[in-house]
Amino acid sequence: MLVVEHLTKVYExxxxxxxxxxxxxxxxxxxxxxxLSGSGKSTxxxxxxxxxxxxxxxxxxxxxxxTQANETExxxxxxxxxxxxxxxxxxxxxxxxxxxxxxxxxxxxSWWSLVNFFPQSEKRRAMQALxxxxxxxKAHNRADALSGGQKQRVGIARALMQDPKIILADEPVASLDxxxxxxxxxxxxxxxxxxxxxxxxxxxxxxxxxRYATKVIGLRDGRVVYEGTRENIRNITDEEFxxxxxxxxxxxxxGG
Amino acid sequence: MKDGRQTQHKAWxxxxxxxxxxxxxxxxxxxxxxxxxxxxxxAVLSGLAVFAAAQRPxxxxxxxxxxxxxxxxxxxxxxxxxxxxxxWLARRVSLRSEFAKTAAGxxxxxxxxxxxxxxxxxxxxxxxxxxxxxKLFALTALFTAMVVAAIWAWNVYDxxxxxxxxxxxxxxxxxxxxxxxxxxxxxxxxxxxxxxAIREYKDTGVILSRIVWPWKVAFDYKASQLVAExxxxxxxxxxxxxxxxxxxxxxxxxxVVTPTCGELSKRDAKGKLTFGTQLTIRGGGFxxxxxxxxxxxxxxxxxxxxxxxxxxxxxxxxxxxFSTQLYIPDVTIPSMAQGAQIHTLRVVQRGTAxxxxxxxxxxxxxxxxxxESIMMGLMATAAGIxxxxxxxxxxxxxxxxxxxxxxxxxxxxxxxxVGGAYAGKRLADVLTPLVGGLEKAPVLTFTIYVVLVxxxxxxxxxxxxxxxxxxxxxxxxxxxxxxxxLGMALIGGGVGYALGIGYAHGILGITxxxxxxxxMAHSSGMFGAALGAALAAFWASRLGANGxxxxxxxxxxxxxxxxxxxxxxEPLIWAIMGVIWVGPGAFAGFIALTIHSVxxxxxxxxxxxxxxxxxxxxxxxxxxxxxxxxxxxxVVPQVLPPFTAFTLYRWDINVRMSTIIGLVxxxxxxxxxxxxxxxxxxxxxxLAVWLITITVATLDFxxxxxxxxxx
Numbered sequence: 031m032l033v034v035e036h037l038t039k040v041y042e043x044x045x046x047x048x049x050x051x052x053x054x055x056x057x058x059x060x061x062x063x064x065x066l067s068g069s070g071k072s073t074x075x076x077x078x079x080x081x082x083x084x085x086x087x088x089x090x091x092x093x094x095x096x097t098q099a100n101e102t103e104x105x106x107x108x109x110x111x112x113x114x115x116x117x118x119x120x121x122x123x124x125x126x127x128x129x130x131x132x133x134x135x136x137x138x139x140s141w142w143s144l145v146n147f148f149p150q151s152e153k154r155r156a157m158q159a160l161x162x163x164x165x166x167x168k169a170h171n172r173a174d175a176l177s178g179g180q181k182q183r184v185g186i187a188r189a190l191m192q193d194p195k196i197i198l199a200d201e202p203v204a205s206l207d208x209x210x211x212x213x214x215x216x217x218x219x220x221x222x223x224x225x226x227x228x229x230x231x232x233x234x235x236x237x238x239x240x241r242y243a244t245k246v247i248g249l250r251d252g253r254v255v256y257e258g259t260r261e262n263i264r265n266i267t268d269e270e271f272x273x274x275x276x277x278x279x280x281x282x283x284x285g286g
Numbered sequence: 287m288k289d290g291r292q293t294q295h296k297a298w299x300x301x302x303x304x305x306x307x308x309x310x311x312x313x314x315x316x317x318x319x320x321x322x323x324x325x326x327x328x329a330v331l332s333g334l335a336v337f338a339a340a341q342r343p344x345x346x347x348x349x350x351x352x353x354x355x356x357x358x359x360x361x362x363x364x365x366x367x368x369x370x371x372x373x374w375l376a377r378r379v380s381l382r383s384e385f386a387k388t389a390a391g392x393x394x395x396x397x398x399x400x401x402x403x404x405x406x407x408x409x410x411x412x413x414x415x416x417x418x419x420x421k422l423f424a425l426t427a428l429f430t431a432m433v434v435a436a437i438w439a440w441n442v443y444d445x446x447x448x449x450x451x452x453x454x455x456x457x458x459x460x461x462x463x464x465x466x467x468x469x470x471x472x473x474x475x476x477x478x479x480x481x482x483a484i485r486e487y488k489d490t491g492v493i494l495s496r497i498v499w500p501w502k503v504a505f506d507y508k509a510s511q512l513v514a515e516x517x518x519x520x521x522x523x524x525x526x527x528x529x530x531x532x533x534x535x536x537x538x539x540x541x542v543v544t545p546t547c548g549e550l551s552k553r554d555a556k557g558k559l560t561f562g563t564q565l566t567i568r569g570g571g572f573x574x575x576x577x578x579x580x581x582x583x584x585x586x587x588x589x590x591x592x593x594x595x596x597x598x599x600x601x602x603x604x605x606x607x608f609s610t611q612l613y614i615p616d617v618t619i620p621s622m623a624q625g626a627q628i629h630t631l632r633v634v635q636r637g638t639a640x641x642x643x644x645x646x647x648x649x650x651x652x653x654x655x656x657x658e659s660i661m662m663g664l665m666a667t668a669a670g671i672x673x674x675x676x677x678x679x680x681x682x683x684x685x686x687x688x689x690x691x692x693x694x695x696x697x698x699x700x701x702x703x704v705g706g707a708y709a710g711k712r713l714a715d716v717l718t719p720l721v722g723g724l725e726k727a728p729v730l731t732f733t734i735y736v737v738l739v740x741x742x743x744x745x746x747x748x749x750x751x752x753x754x755x756x757x758x759x760x761x762x763x764x765x766x767x768x769x770x771x772l773g774m775a776l777i778g779g780g781v782g783y784a785l786g787i788g789y790a791h792g793i794l795g796i797t798x799x800x801x802x803x804x805x806m807a808h809s810s811g812m813f814g815a816a817l818g819a820a821l822a823a824f825w826a827s828r829l830g831a832n833g834x835x836x837x838x839x840x841x842x843x844x845x846x847x848x849x850x851x852x853x854x855x856e857p858l859i860w861a862i863m864g865v866i867w868v869g870p871g872a873f874a875g876f877i878a879l880t881i882h883s884v885x886x887x888x889x890x891x892x893x894x895x896x897x898x899x900x901x902x903x904x905x906x907x908x909x910x911x912x913x914x915x916x917x918x919x920x921v922v923p924q925v926l927p928p929f930t931a932f933t934l935y936r937w938d939i940n941v942r943m944s945t946i947i948g949l950v951x952x953x954x955x956x957x958x959x960x961x962x963x964x965x966x967x968x969x970x971x972x973l974a975v976w977l978i979t980i981t982v983a984t985l986d987f988x989x990x991x992x993x994x995x996x997x
Contacts, residue, residue, distance in 0.1 A: 079908050100759065109910035119901035123923045132919045136910025143918040185905075192909055 782818020
């Protein structure tokens with residue numbers, strides 16, 4: 031269970047990215063965060079695995095306060111939290127297999143990396159992960175030879191290597207076309223339902239939210255302005271919509 | 287209206303202020319930086335004018351006659367009037383065409399510059415006598431002063447126009463005057479003298495041609511020559527038995543000298559020659575129609591061409607014989623040699639030299655040293671890579687800027703580093719005598735020191751920094767704060783003490799002498815310690831318990847500073863230091879190139895690291911990867927192509943540098959080159975220059991090709 035309590039993030043230039051954000055994510059939930067660009071979605075996700083250091087507040091992960099963890103503890107916590115990114119964040123010049131294997135680094139001794147050593151068992155695990163996302167045949171291609179959708183699947187395979195209990199997905203489909211978006215979110219849904227991995231995902235399109243989310247929170251200017259279940263979001267009113275997205279926003283539907 | 291009057295009033299004020307202090311009026315008028323630059327320019331230019339004037343005594347015949355001055359002024363005025371007339375004419379003629387009107391200005395400027403360069407020297411030639419021209423050279427100070435005055439005048443006019451930053455007249459006159467001033471001074475200081483370059487070029491041709499096409503000395507030639515010898519005794523004391531007179535022999539070259547005994551010529555202290563005995567020389571059996579050369583060989587076997595005692599080159603007659611007369615030359619006899627000595631007169635006729643196809647000694651030497659240079663460049667590049675790669679990561683802002691430590695961790699780290707290093711040194715002190723010490727096994731001993739000092743320092747650093755950082759988190763805040771303050775005070779005190787001692791020796795040693803500095807070192811150190819401890823403790827208390835110290839930024843700044851220093855000092859200077867350190871030779875050059883390569887590559891590498899995509903780093907951090915793992919899997923793959931390109935580029939530079947680093951004793955072909963130049967062996971020097979050129983061009987081509995394929 032992930033509990034976020036009174037989380038605030040003020041950047042060094044004074045920008046308030048998050049203001050007193052609190053919510054709870056039960057195990058096995060598919061929680062979607064919605065909001066405009068700059069509303070604090072990325073900051074919120076990055077605070078959870080401390081890629082960004084929160085200014086105030088607590089984040090309890092199964093009872094442990096992530097914000098207070100030291101370096102060694104953080105390594106242990108981070109390897110339970112997978113993350114996928116809008117721009118995939120693959121090492122373009124490395125092979126797909128190496129990119130997937132890097133997901134396992136949190137479990138491996140640091141000095142092995144000096145000689146670029148991965149045990150055979152980990153390589154098999156990486157191949158299995160690639161099979162699960164359906165691109166095992168690309169294992170030895172360079173990452174920059176893949177299409178956008180394939181790259182995001184490598185990103186998911188990399189996260190799977192961590193044996194994650196939760197996956198943070200920062201606008202995972204914003205760089206992809208609608209068909210690919212459904213395919214990627216389909217993988218996440220499968221992981222969520224079949225392997226009981228909690229998913230925290232930020233999304234732009236409301237129809238995708240309605241299709242995949244079990245729970246939704248809306249952020250606006252760093253504050254939580256909306257909290258709802260799948261039912262709530264399916265019946266979202268114009269008023270609620272404008273409360274999240276601002277008065278000028280128009281509802282539109284993309285894909286299906 | 288009121289505004290206008292106010293502006294009018296201010297314009298006068300500004301002009302007046304600028305008349306007193308250049309630039310002040312502009313500053314008051316709102317154009318502060320404009321005023322500052324005008325002031326700076328005037329200060330620098332007048333300073334340089336004073337400098338030029340101070341050099342006047344070095345030109346004792348300074349000062350043109352009034353007449354010459356008038357002629358010069360008249361000619362200059364005529365030139366300026368001519369130019370202005372030309373400009374006016376150009377404007378008149380081109381009034382109808384917009385393009386021509388805009389083009390008139392630049393054309394006029396270009397034409398003036400052309401005339402200044404081409405016509406002005408000729409004009410000076412015409413109106414001034416040569417000895418007057420020399421004096422003109424000393425007029426730079428006056429001329430610069432005129433430029434200063436002109437800028438001053440312009441500045442007053444400018445000040446009157448300035449109304450805030452937006453309303454300021456064009457700066458073009460200022461820039462033009464500035465350029466004139468700088469060129470005048472620059473030409474004088476650099477002693478640019480085109481006349482000399484042209485006048486003396488013809489004498490250079492012979493030597494230059496030897497350098498440009500030196501291939502004759504690259505090969506060995508077999509010279510067939512005809513030789514005949516005769517013995518001569520000198521001096522000729524009474525009762526001596528002179529060598530027998532030669533007899534002409536058929537079928538081989540011969541020479542007959544009479545008499546075979548005589549007195550040497552003498553040369554007094556002033557170089558005046560008193561002739562000795564005159565010899566009659568007859569010879570035969572040589573090739574008709576060609577020259578023979580007469581050489582004199584002294585008793586210890588040194589042969590030379592006799593000078594000033596008669597002809598030494600004689601053309602052989604049609605029957606193969608010749609005859610001539612020669613005084614016995616003046617020969618410096620070693621002081622140990624007593625009494626009569628046997629000298630040899632040798633007649634040599636050289637035939638045509640035959641090409642053997644074998645490389646000459648000089649060429650072989652040059653090739654060998656060229657190889658040495660290339661290898662030096664290669665080794666320096668390799669060593670440079672090894673040392674600069676780790677440094678470059680420390681000098682990459684994006685990797686270092688977010689590394690922080692707590693006060694307690696910092697205290698533990700520094701104490702660990704210092705304590706560990708000290709313990710390592712003591713341990714090595716005990717251990718190294720067992721392997722023979724610095725004298726018998728220098729490398730092993732040094733390695734033991736490095737491993738122990740570094741190893742224990744890093745080990746203790748990790749242990750103590752972690753222990754104290756964790757203690758700082760667990761303990762009561764007051765307690766951890768006092769640990770932080772105490773530790774920081776200790777560190778600050780140590781640094782302050784070292785700085786205090788350094789101040790005593792480095793600064794007081796200069797102003798008050800070494801002995802006084804020695805006496806004051808202790809108190810200065812203690813004062814530094816107290817001040818350092820107080821400042822550090824104050825800082826620690828401000829940071830509070832678990833205060834954040836941006837240790838990464840400190841390391842970044844320190845490494846950057848080191849790299850900048852290393853790069854700012856030219857490889858040639860490093861080579862001089864290397865020669866002082868390990869003596870002349872390729873090793874000194876290697877050290878010099880390595881140091882410069884580390885600094886240069888470190889900077890290039892770190893900039894390559896700074897420009898990588900941060901996404902993969904973020905992704906790997908999110909998986910729980912350590913810093914080392916993140917670098918290996920997210921940074922290294924991204925920086926490999928630029929690193930390769932920079933390395934090749936550096937290799938290129940290093941081989942180039944290695945060819946001339948020998949000029950200061952750093953080994954390689956440069957060493958040979960400078961020797962040959964000093965011995966006036968221009969052909970051989972030419973060989974070296976050719977080899978360098980070929981090597982560098984080849985290398986350029988290869989590295990450009992590889993780089994193209996790599997990146």
